[in-house]
Amino acid sequence: MTSSPITExxxxxxxxxxSSVVAALNAIKKQQPAFKHSVKVFVLRNxxxxxxxxYLQFHLYKNEINVEVKYGDYGVVSQYLLDPDSALYDxxxxxxxxxxxxxxxxxxxxxxxxxxTDTQERMISLLELLKQKTSALVVLNNFLLPFYxxxxxxxxxxxxxxxxxxxxxNLALNKFSRENASRFFVVDxxxxxxxxxxxxxxxxxxxxxxxxxxxxxxxxxFATEFSKIITALxxxxxxxxxxxxxxxxxxxIIGEDGLEGIKLDNDSYPGKxxxxxxxxxxxxxxxxxxxxxxxxxxxxxxxxVLEKHPHSLIKKEHLATTRINWNNKAxxxxxxxKDLNIGFDSVVFVDDSDMECDxxxxxxxxxxxxxxPVKDLFAYTNMLMKDGxxxxxxxxxxxxxxxxxxxxxxxRKESLSxxxxxxxxLHSLGIVVDINEVQSxxxxxxxxxxxxxxxxxxxxxxxxxxxxxxxxxxxDKLIYSLNIKDKYGDMGLTAVLxxxxxxxIGIVDSLLLSCRxxxxxxxxxxxxxxxxxxxxxWNIKTWEAEYIATKKNVQTANFMEKFGFHVTDENPxxxxxxxxxxxLVVKDLTYIQINNG
Amino acid sequence: MDSNNIQRAxxxxxxxxxxxxxxxxxxxxxxTLPAWDSLGHMHLVVGLEEEFGIQLSVEQTLNxxxxxxVCSTVQEAIDAK
Numbered sequence: 001m002t003s004s005p006i007t008e009x010x011x012x013x014x015x016x017x018x019s020s021v022v023a024a025l026n027a028i029k030k031q032q033p034a035f036k037h038s039v040k041v042f043v044l045r046n047x048x049x050x051x052x053x054x055y056l057q058f059h060l061y062k063n064e065i066n067v068e069v070k071y072g073d074y075g076v077v078s079q080y081l082l083d084p085d086s087a088l089y090d091x092x093x094x095x096x097x098x099x100x101x102x103x104x105x106x107x108x109x110x111x112x113x114x115x116x117t118d119t120q121e122r123m124i125s126l127l128e129l130l131k132q133k134t135s136a137l138v139v140l141n142n143f144l145l146p147f148y149x150x151x152x153x154x155x156x157x158x159x160x161x162x163x164x165x166x167x168x169x170n171l172a173l174n175k176f177s178r179e180n181a182s183r184f185f186v187v188d189x190x191x192x193x194x195x196x197x198x199x200x201x202x203x204x205x206x207x208x209x210x211x212x213x214x215x216x217x218x219x220x221x222f223a224t225e226f227s228k229i230i231t232a233l234x235x236x237x238x239x240x241x242x243x244x245x246x247x248x249x250x251x252x253i254i255g256e257d258g259l260e261g262i263k264l265d266n267d268s269y270p271g272k273x274x275x276x277x278x279x280x281x282x283x284x285x286x287x288x289x290x291x292x293x294x295x296x297x298x299x300x301x302x303x304x305v306l307e308k309h310p311h312s313l314i315k316k317e318h319l320a321t322t323r324i325n326w327n328n329k330a331x332x333x334x335x336x337x338k339d340l341n342i343g344f345d346s347v348v349f350v351d352d353s354d355m356e357c358d359x360x361x362x363x364x365x366x367x368x369x370x371x372x373p374v375k376d377l378f379a380y381t382n383m384l385m386k387d388g389x390x391x392x393x394x395x396x397x398x399x400x401x402x403x404x405x406x407x408x409x410x411x412r413k414e415s416l417s418x419x420x421x422x423x424x425x426l427h428s429l430g431i432v433v434d435i436n437e438v439q440s441x442x443x444x445x446x447x448x449x450x451x452x453x454x455x456x457x458x459x460x461x462x463x464x465x466x467x468x469x470x471x472x473x474x475x476d477k478l479i480y481s482l483n484i485k486d487k488y489g490d491m492g493l494t495a496v497l498x499x500x501x502x503x504x505i506g507i508v509d510s511l512l513l514s515c516r517x518x519x520x521x522x523x524x525x526x527x528x529x530x531x532x533x534x535x536x537x538w539n540i541k542t543w544e545a546e547y548i549a550t551k552k553n554v555q556t557a558n559f560m561e562k563f564g565f566h567v568t569d570e571n572p573x574x575x576x577x578x579x580x581x582x583x584l585v586v587k588d589l590t591y592i593q594i595n596n597g
Numbered sequence: 598m599d600s601n602n603i604q605r606a607x608x609x610x611x612x613x614x615x616x617x618x619x620x621x622x623x624x625x626x627x628x629t630l631p632a633w634d635s636l637g638h639m640h641l642v643v644g645l646e647e648e649f650g651i652q653l654s655v656e657q658t659l660n661x662x663x664x665x666x667v668c669s670t671v672q673e674a675i676d677a678k
Contacts, residue, residue, distance in 0.1 A: 019644045023612045050636045205655045206639060216643055 006033050010062045015220050021054045028061055035066035037234045042093035042136075046075045046104040048212035055216075055223035063231050074211070075104065081129045088134075095230065096130060098140040101213060102166070105143075109162065110150055116165040120172050127176050127184065135466040137393075139229055140177075141187045141222070142170040147198055182394040182444050182465040185229050192221040228388035235452040235462065238368065238389045239342055241284060242333060244351040245295035245302050245324070248372055249314060250274045254301045264311045271311070276381040278313040288399025289390050290320045290340060290406060294332050294349070299324040320406035329356050330363035337367075340406060341515035343454055343552060348389060392452075394465075396445045398492040408488035409516060426520060426591040429486040433522060434595045435529055438479040438496075443468040445493050446481060449512060454552040456518060458511040458545070458559065463498075476501050477509075478537070480530040484517055491517055497530045501538050506531075506581070508545035508560070525592045528563060528584065533596075535581045543584070545577040562587075598672040602649075606668055609644040613637065626663035645671055651678065 006028055013024040039060070043049060050071060060067045070091050072080050077100070080088040088096075102109050106119040130138050143166050151159040170190075177184035193201055196217050206212040214222070231237060246253045251263025251270045264278075265271035285291050291314070295302065302324050305312050321339060323332035329351075337347055344366035351357050352372035361369045368389065373379045384390070392399070412429065419425035438446055447465040454460070463471075471477040482495035494514035500507045513523050534540060545560045549572065557575075561567075564585040565577035598606070607618040610625070614632035627633040633641070642658050645651070645667070651674035653661075661667045 017647050018640060019609060019612045019647060022615075022640070022644075026612075026615045048636075051639055053636075054640075205653075205658065209655060209658070210635065210639070212639060 004033070004064070005031055006061055006064060010058070013058075015055065015058065018054065018216050021058050025054055025057055025061070035061075036064040037236070038066040038068070039095060039230055039234070040091060040093045041067060041069045041095045041097055041230075042088050042091050043069060043071045043097045043099060044077045044080060044088075045072060045097075045099045046077065047099070047101040048074070048206070048210050049099055051212060051214065051216070052219045052223050052226075055220045056226060059223050059227035060230060063227075063234070063236050065230060065234060065236075067230075078126060078129060081126075081133050093136050095233070096134060096136045096138050097226065098126070098130065098138060100141070100143075102143040104211070109166070110146070113160070114162070114165065115160050116169045120169045123169065123173060124176060127173075127180075131180060131183070135464065135470065137183055137185070137229070137233060137464055139185045139187060139226060140173065141189045142173050144189050144193060182447060185393075187222065187225045187229075189222070192218060192225065196221060225388075228391050229393070231388075232391045232393045233451065233462075233464075235454065237346075237392050237452070238289070238348045239346040239452075240290040240292065240320075240337070240340060240348070241281065241384070241390070242292045242294050242336065242347060242349045243281070244349075244353070244356065245293060245297055245305075247352040247374075248295075248350055249278060249312075250305065250309075254305055255297060259304060259309060262305065262309075264305075264309060266311055270377055273377050273380050275311050275313070277383075280381065280384050282313050282318065284384060284390055285318045285403065286400075287390065287395065288392070288402050290342070290402060291318050292320050292336055292340075293322040293324060294329055294336060295324050296326050296329070297324050318403065320403050321410060328359070330360050333360060333364060333367065341455075341518065348384075350384075392448070394444045394448050396448060396493075398445060398494070401490075401492065404489060405491050405516060411488050412486075423591070429488070429520070429591070430593075431484065431486045431520060431522070431591060432593045432595065433525065434483040435526060436481055436483075436596060438468070438472060438481045440469060440472060442481055442493060443472065446479060446496050449493070449496050449514065450510065453512040453514065454550070455515050456513040456523070456556055457550075457553050458556045459509065459548045460550050460553060461498075461510050463510075471498065478530075478534055480526075480533075482513075482522070482526045484522060495523065495526050497527060499530070499534050501534075501540065504539060504541040506534055506538060506540035506543045508543065511556070511559075520592070521587070521589055522592065523559070524562060524587055525589045525594065528586050529594060531563065531581075531584055532586070535584070540581045543577075543579045543581055545579075546574055547577070548574040598668045602671070602675075603668055605648055606645065606664075606671060609648050610641065610664070610667075613640045613644050621664055623665040623668075624663055641667075649675060651675060 009024050009027055013020050015021055053069060057067055072088065080086045108114050145163050145166055150162045173186055177186045201215055201218040202213060203215045243249060251274055252261055254262055263271040264274050266275050281291060303316065306315050321336060323336050333349060337344055344364055348368045348370060349360055350370045350372065352374055357369050357371045360367060370383060373383065416425050419428065443465050447463055447468045450461065450463040471479055478499040480497045481493050483493050484491045494517045496510065496512050498510040500509050511527065531543065545565055547557055547560065560577045563579065564583050565579040567575050568578050569576040607621045610621050611618040614630055614637060642653055646653060649671055651671065653674055657670045657674060661670045
């Protein structure tokens with residue numbers, strides 16, 4: 001195992017016990033670890049929220065994210081936003097947590113006559129202020145619904161119903177965040193409350209003593225939900241789910257029990273547990289997660305279940321690829337992941353067997369291995385959902401059609417073998433690329449690519465959607481995107497180049513490509529086209545670029561050299577480059593048709 | 598409070614305030630331990646409740662303003678179980 005000391009400490013600590021969490025954090029801090037990621041959070045609040053601190057650190061350390069939290073003064077919110085010299089702007093947070101408690105925001109909320117209108121308006125104008133004055137990602141919570149009705153059992157238009165009013169305000173918050181998706185996120189306090197119940201959530205003692213309303217379990221759950229958003233922002237979400245079959249997708253062994261004998265149905269135990277698990281897999285597929293199978297079976301047995309079993313929700317069309325054979329599973333997964341061209345740390349593997357789980361953990365320590373909870377099978381239904389491992393900030397058309405793209409990639413590879421030489425094959429693909437200056441409508445996808453592309457990424461600079469909008473408006477920045485299709489399908493917006501200028505010097509700020517389009521020299525066609533276009537547009541004399549080394553982007557280490565860039569500085573952290581604009585090398589790539597908009 | 602429980606209480610403070618148990622004596626208080634601030638006090642209440650399986654009242658939490666009072670308050674809560 002290559003697991004770090006941090007993950008080792010975290011993995012043997014339970015969040016049930018505050019002392020254990022604090023002890024774990026102290027132990028981690030004493031090691032002064034070099035975190036891979038870091039994030040700065042500013043908290044605007046009107047109640048005592050500091051108790052969340054240990055839990056927030058704990059859940060972020062788990063993903064090797066260091067966190068620096070600064071709390072705004074109690075009850076001071078819009079002042080921080082309106083004063084350009086405030087501690088908020090001074091701190092330059094990546095994320096602003098706006099955590100307001102209704103009791104302190106609208107004390108009149110449980111008095112007769114409250115209809116929520118004023119509360120909603122004040123909330124929305126606060127959100128507008130955050131949107132205009134800051135560029136940070138904003139996380140807010142909604143308001144808790146009441147535990148008892150203030151109007152008793154009466155349902156009358158003359159007595160406004162408080163629960164209904166709060167729901168309306170909450171819906172308005174949701175609507176605002178949806179309209180500003182990728183910048184505003186709502187953590188649903190009521191969902192946490194439903195899960196835990198008020199007994200385990202609310203601390204009346206400290207609410208009345210210190211305006212600290214929540215017990216540790218609620219704070220832990222709130223921190224967990226908040227951490228999911230931060231983890232997704234850092235591009236650390238999982239992208240691929242690899243599943244075993246027997247006793248994972250259904251109960252029993254297909255090779256022995258047969259199609260009628262396996263446990264998979266919609267109305268009995270344990271068949272329904274597997275059915276519900278398949279539902280959660282289908283939901284992930286629908287959100288753009290790559291689904292693959294890796295099992296020791298006869299392939300025809302497995303496909304018979306997928307195609308013929310009345311309760312198999314998972315069908316062949318949901319699968320990007322499969323490895324159904326009798327080989328070593330770690331070797332199968334290794335090959336499968338390399339084939340998909342994704343990182344091992346973005347993969348989750350689910351299996352019921354101790355032995356197989358152990359084998360994969362040892363051989364592929366970066367893969368997240370989850371074992372079917374054989375002894376507590378009821379926990380299986382929500383196993384994939386509760387930690388938010390696959391959560392992404394946004395959802396794009398590319399996410400929706402990802403599996404189709406991988407399936408057509410398999411077809412491309414198969415057809416390759418029927419050609420004598422690569423050039424002939426590439427010509428046969430009929431590649432058409434559209435290269436465009438990015439418009440606002442593509443900003444979510446462009447931001448998403450900067451956040452999650454790890455391998456073919458020259459500088460690995462992560463940008464928010466707000467950053468991208470700023471670049472679009474900035475005359476000294478240019479963002480190019482590339483859409484690609486061929487005879488097997490449309491792969492969508494899969495490459496981004498961000499350029500900046502200082503007088504007649506052009507700077508390559510970012511260059512990233514989705515790995516699934518590599519192997520066709522698309523990246524060369526893209527960069528040479530854009531550099532030529534920008535040279536002309538800006539009248540550039542000299543281009544500068546840099547390569548910033550990370551654990552994963554070694555394949556871009558010698559990329560800029562291909563265009564005639566020469567190295568001006570080189571050290572373990574990366575390289576700096578320069579190239580005269582009139583000395584840029586241009587390759588002839590006749591099999592790629594370039595359109596521009 | 599017996600010496601075993603006193604040691605357990607010291608360990609709770611030591612963990613939460615990131616100090617050695619030996620640094621804690623009867624007169625240790627928010628005035629002598631920097632980490633024992635208002636948030637530290639909330640954590641202390643939770644930590645003691647976890648360690649001793651007790652539930653402290655508002656008055657009890659307000660009363661525990663030095664280590665000697667922590668011990669007597671915890672003992673009171675244990676006796677009430």
